[in-house]
Amino acid sequence: MGVTPFHLVYGGETVISAEVGIEYDRVQQYDADNAERRQLEFDLVNETRAKAAAQLTTYRQRMRQRYNRWVIPRSFQVGDLVWRKVKLVGDVGKLEAPWAGSFKIVEKLRSGAYYLEDKDGR
Incomplete structure (x- = not known):
């Protein structure tokens, strides 16, 4: 302007x-x-x-x-297995894995948010 x-x-x-x-x-x-x-x-x-x-x-x-x-839109359903992104905190090195998994989707909370539980049921 x-x-x-x-x-x-x-x-x-x-x-x-x-x-x-x-x-x-x-x-x-x-x-x-x-x-x-x-x-x-x-x-x-x-x-x-x-x-x-x-x-x-x-x-x-x-x-x-x-x-x-x-952006590629992604949608997951209850029961799908997914990996979770790990936030780098403290002394975590840059060569460590950025993902933790695998987790099972238990509940879909809202668009893009899910309640997860690990394979062992925790």
């Missing part, structure tokens, strides 16, 4: 304290004409916000499509 988050919230760009002390161009050139331009910017801020929201929606859709193109 080419605008800052500050502009989207307040309708204009900020003047930082360093610019005020140095008499930056934006501070030196401020007059009544600038007040009129500021009012026009305030009138256009809703349009700028709408454009930013549309661009964000488009970006999210592209990211969702890119993600869904590479």
